[in-house]
Amino acid sequence: MAFATKAAEYTIGIKACTPLYREREYGDKRGKLEELMRPPVREVVIGTGENKVSIGGELVLYRHDLRYMHPTAFFVDIADTASGDELKKRVEAIENWTYLYIGMDLRLDGVALRSVTGDPKKFAEVAKRVGELTNWPIMLCSLNPKVLAAGAEALSGRRPLLFAATTDTWQEVSEIAQKHQCPVVAYVPGDLSELKSLSSTLHQMGLDVVLDPGNEFGAALGATVDDFSMLRRAATREGDQGVGFPLLATPISVWGDYKEGEAEELAKWQETLAGASMIIRYADILVLHSLDMWVQLPLTFLRTNLYTDPVKPVAVEAGLREFGHPTKDSPVMYTSNFALTFFTVESDIKQAGIDAYLLVVDTEGLSIQSAVAGRKLTADVIAEAMKEFKVEEKVNHRILISPGMAARLSGETEDASGWTVKVGPKDSSGISKYIGDELWKKD
Amino acid sequence: MSPKKKKEKNELVLSGDDPALGILGPLEAIFGKFQELELEEITIDVDELEVTVPPGGVGGIAGPAHQFLAQNAFAMQQFAQQMLAALGYNVQMSTGQSSVSIPGIPTAVRPDKLLKARFKAPLTEYSGQIREITLGATKAEGGSRSKTITVGGHKTPAWNLFQSSPKHLPVVAADVFDMRIKLAKAVRVHYDDVMDDPVDWARLVIDKFDADFITYHMISTDPLLEDTSVKEAMKGFEKVLQAVKVPIIVGGSGDPTKDAEILAKAAEVAEGERVLLASATVDMWEPVAKAAKAHNQLVLSWTSIDINQQKELNRRLLDYITPDQIIIDPTTAALGYGAEYSFTIMERMRLAGLLGDSELQFPLSSGTTNAWAAREAWMKRPELGPRELRGPIWESTTALMFLLAGVDVFMMMHPAAIKTVHDLITWLSTRIDRKREDFVDWTKLSIPTN
Numbered sequence: 001m002a003f004a005t006k007a008a009e010y011t012i013g014i015k016a017c018t019p020l021y022r023e024r025e026y027g028d029k030r031g032k033l034e035e036l037m038r039p040p041v042r043e044v045v046i047g048t049g050e051n052k053v054s055i056g057g058e059l060v061l062y063r064h065d066l067r068y069m070h071p072t073a074f075f076v077d078i079a080d081t082a083s084g085d086e087l088k089k090r091v092e093a094i095e096n097w098t099y100l101y102i103g104m105d106l107r108l109d110g111v112a113l114r115s116v117t118g119d120p121k122k123f124a125e126v127a128k129r130v131g132e133l134t135n136w137p138i139m140l141c142s143l144n145p146k147v148l149a150a151g152a153e154a155l156s157g158r159r160p161l162l163f164a165a166t167t168d169t170w171q172e173v174s175e176i177a178q179k180h181q182c183p184v185v186a187y188v189p190g191d192l193s194e195l196k197s198l199s200s201t202l203h204q205m206g207l208d209v210v211l212d213p214g215n216e217f218g219a220a221l222g223a224t225v226d227d228f229s230m231l232r233r234a235a236t237r238e239g240d241q242g243v244g245f246p247l248l249a250t251p252i253s254v255w256g257d258y259k260e261g262e263a264e265e266l267a268k269w270q271e272t273l274a275g276a277s278m279i280i281r282y283a284d285i286l287v288l289h290s291l292d293m294w295v296q297l298p299l300t301f302l303r304t305n306l307y308t309d310p311v312k313p314v315a316v317e318a319g320l321r322e323f324g325h326p327t328k329d330s331p332v333m334y335t336s337n338f339a340l341t342f343f344t345v346e347s348d349i350k351q352a353g354i355d356a357y358l359l360v361v362d363t364e365g366l367s368i369q370s371a372v373a374g375r376k377l378t379a380d381v382i383a384e385a386m387k388e389f390k391v392e393e394k395v396n397h398r399i400l401i402s403p404g405m406a407a408r409l410s411g412e413t414e415d416a417s418g419w420t421v422k423v424g425p426k427d428s429s430g431i432s433k434y435i436g437d438e439l440w441k442k443d
Numbered sequence: 444m445s446p447k448k449k450k451e452k453n454e455l456v457l458s459g460d461d462p463a464l465g466i467l468g469p470l471e472a473i474f475g476k477f478q479e480l481e482l483e484e485i486t487i488d489v490d491e492l493e494v495t496v497p498p499g500g501v502g503g504i505a506g507p508a509h510q511f512l513a514q515n516a517f518a519m520q521q522f523a524q525q526m527l528a529a530l531g532y533n534v535q536m537s538t539g540q541s542s543v544s545i546p547g548i549p550t551a552v553r554p555d556k557l558l559k560a561r562f563k564a565p566l567t568e569y570s571g572q573i574r575e576i577t578l579g580a581t582k583a584e585g586g587s588r589s590k591t592i593t594v595g596g597h598k599t600p601a602w603n604l605f606q607s608s609p610k611h612l613p614v615v616a617a618d619v620f621d622m623r624i625k626l627a628k629a630v631r632v633h634y635d636d637v638m639d640d641p642v643d644w645a646r647l648v649i650d651k652f653d654a655d656f657i658t659y660h661m662i663s664t665d666p667l668l669e670d671t672s673v674k675e676a677m678k679g680f681e682k683v684l685q686a687v688k689v690p691i692i693v694g695g696s697g698d699p700t701k702d703a704e705i706l707a708k709a710a711e712v713a714e715g716e717r718v719l720l721a722s723a724t725v726d727m728w729e730p731v732a733k734a735a736k737a738h739n740q741l742v743l744s745w746t747s748i749d750i751n752q753q754k755e756l757n758r759r760l761l762d763y764i765t766p767d768q769i770i771i772d773p774t775t776a777a778l779g780y781g782a783e784y785s786f787t788i789m790e791r792m793r794l795a796g797l798l799g800d801s802e803l804q805f806p807l808s809s810g811t812t813n814a815w816a817a818r819e820a821w822m823k824r825p826e827l828g829p830r831e832l833r834g835p836i837w838e839s840t841t842a843l844m845f846l847l848a849g850v851d852v853f854m855m856m857h858p859a860a861i862k863t864v865h866d867l868i869t870w871l872s873t874r875i876d877r878k879r880e881d882f883v884d885w886t887k888l889s890i891p892t893n
Binding site: 079174191205225260276280292364369 | 553554555557558559560561562563564565567602603604605665667697698699724725726747748774776778779780781782783784786787790791794813816818819822826827828829832833836837839840843844847863867869870871872873874875876877878879881882883884885886887888889890891892893
């Protein structure tokens with residue numbers, strides 16, 4: 001029963017029950033159980049090997065209903081017009097895009113190869129080359145089935161996602177998908193009933209399906225957001241299995257409005273807004289174009305944020321943390337116990353490679369700024385924490401470094417604790433310089 | 444289901460040292476030091492089960508098993524029992540009935556026609572409605588504003604156009620401070636010329652940046668800054684009231700003692716104008732509530748990412764003022780720095796209001812300028828791209844999160860972000876009908892790649 005309860009909360013998968021999978025006699029029951037456990041949004045796997053990516057498998061509409069399961073996968077495009085060297089550079093740029101965020105390396109997930117030329121031979125050639133350059137998941141993008149057939153052939157065994165089967169091409173495209181065992185996007189812009197007809201048909205054929213109801217942004221953002229909202233609500237709340245598939249969003253579509261010679265920044269700005277809207281409105285996979293940090297940072301942050309478990313506590317434990325090998329002369333800083341404040345400060349101190357004490361004060365999970373404003377962080381609270389965690393036994397000096405955002409409390413804190421309070425940087429990225437240059441020891 | 448005992452013996456063994464397992468890590472994490480877990484001949488009553496209820500689950504929507512899993516603990520219990528039943532275990536259900544049908548498993552067939560299917564929009568009945576709150580008062584209404592602003596009135600989750608069009612669209616209030624303040628460079632360049640005169644500042648954001656209205660922050664009253672007297676602060680406030688004729692949100696410095704005096708006096712000075720007093724908090728609400736009652740102003744009820752705290756503060760305020768005097772602000776964190784907590788609290792508050800919780804049926808406000816707390820928004824790091832773009836896109840994306848969660852009032856700063864939010868509101872508010880040929884074939888686009 002304990003196992004069943006865990007499984008019911010989706011904190012453990014039924015695959016963890018090995019006898020079920022080892023013993024032949026359980027085959028029947030296993031089928032029933034799998035069907036029972038099947039999430040309302042089916043899971044689709046793109047690619048093979050260690051870099052393969054799972055999308056969908058979603059259980060709920062709102063993250064507070066339980067949690068979101070598989071973070072939106074970011075696929076960045078490559079055009080088949082790219083020459084050999086450009087191709088290599090583009091693949092590397094996609095694979096190497098990264099940013100360190102509270103101890104995590106943010107990354108992208110796959111490449112979307114587009115047939116700009118419309119030439120099957122060219123597409124096969126470039127697909128083969130891209131397949132050699134990377135073992136990341138690949139999406140093959142063309143509305144021409146002949147082009148898709150050529151690409152899928154060149155990447156046979158790599159399980160690329162095919163974009164797309166339409167109401168005109170579904171018979172040819174489904175044959176390619178069946179032959180190479182690829183997941184396939186059902187693409188029907190502007191008609192959800194036809195989309196459902198197509199997805200149900202493809203699913204009946206045993207294919208793994210991803211839905212694209214058509215993505216238009218700018219003035220049509222409302223309609224796109226509305227379509228995605230209806231599809232996901234129907235799947236998760238109404239049990240509509242015909243649309244219980246992962247959703248594809250294509251922020252790259254904004255480049256349709258781009259005119260040569262215009263500032264690219266405008267298209268990139270729109271691409272960011274389109275991407276952010278669709279990450280929030282349930283997209284399971286995105287096709288993007290821009291690799292600029294200012295475009296990708298808000299999007300990767302947003303994805304990471306929304307796909308964290310909402311029951312993850314906002315607060316970390318209060319206490320005195322040690323970094324490096326602090327001595328009796330090491331600096332003492334304090335911060336709040338809001339998880340994100342703490343992790344950011346922690347990561348900055350570690351990166352600075354300094355020896356220091358960090359007093360984590362119980363601010364009831366509020367950031368410094370909010371805690372000061374809401375009177376959760378006061379001089380008395382700080383002084384009590386210093387006493388409770390015996391800070392004065394740790395060091396010989398009597399200097400406490402306050403976050404810049406709590407500067408207003410320094411006077412009172414000096415009175416309450418008897419220590420000298422020095423105001424540190426407003427942003428913890430300044431800690432390295434502040435401690436390194438020994439600013440805290442100066443008047 | 445009949446509670447008769449099972450005849451055959453079933454055995455489920457999870458062995459921690461089974462080499463075939465390969466998933467020991469996660470198992471051990473869940474079961475702790477358990478090496479073996481046996482389930483046999485079990486008969487279970489519902490009360491024996493321990494189930495974790497996810498917070499904020501909303502109840503009452505029936506459907507196949509997994510659809511209502513998150514909704515309540517009982518569903519979770521039933522589901523666990525159904526799993527055991529599927530394995531042939533005798534599970535005694537002391538309450539409830541199984542409602543799961545096992546649909547057919549697809550086979551690899553090749554139909555020659557598309558299956559006909561009709562998509563039905565998932566319409567939902569909501570019993571509650573978010574209140575309509577009006578800010579500002581015109582001459583006819585006893586004030587001197589040239590317009591009023593009404594927010595709220597929603598009957599559905601944000602932007603569910605398939606349900607209905609939004610009643611009132613969200614609005615943007617630009618921040619105006621009563622003294623020169625430190626700002627990120629990307630913002631500062633737009634305000635440098637007006638920062639020494641709040642009147643110029645207020646006019647700039649209305650005339651040039653197209654803000655719907657303003658928030659006037661009297662931060663110079665902070666005892667740690669200029670400690671401006673109440674009297675002096677009010678002179679400045681009156682000038683601003685004269686200079687712009689839009690509705691006004693008026694705030695202090697964040698010093699609770701001083702704010703109590705400042706906001707009380709501001710309520711008096713703005714008699715008849717229906718200004719929004721920012722803010723009442725759990726630690727300082729009574730003076731604000733009293734002043735709002737005495738002078739018929741509105742109150743921003745500001746809490747810290749906590750639904751119960753918000754309900755409690757609203758209850759206290761309602762001892763003094765009426766429900767049409769409240770807007771709520773559950774705190775805005777920056778994208779990457781806790782925004783998801785704000786997002787989820789806001790989404791839950793809007794839904795709770797729609798499901799009938801009268802203590803949460805108030806329009807939402809967000810201090811979106813807080814987006815600039817994210818270092819990625821302002822830090823001088825050329826490898827992250829120009830700050831002129833990074834900053835405003837951060838503020839815009841942060842706003843977009845809350846726009847989709849259901850926020851009605853945005854307090855913002857960067858002109859590009861203000862314009863973007865106005866654009867987004869326009870775009871989100873109507874469902875443009877599109878034909879198939881309107882959609883661009885993005886697979887064939889020629890796009891510059893740098």
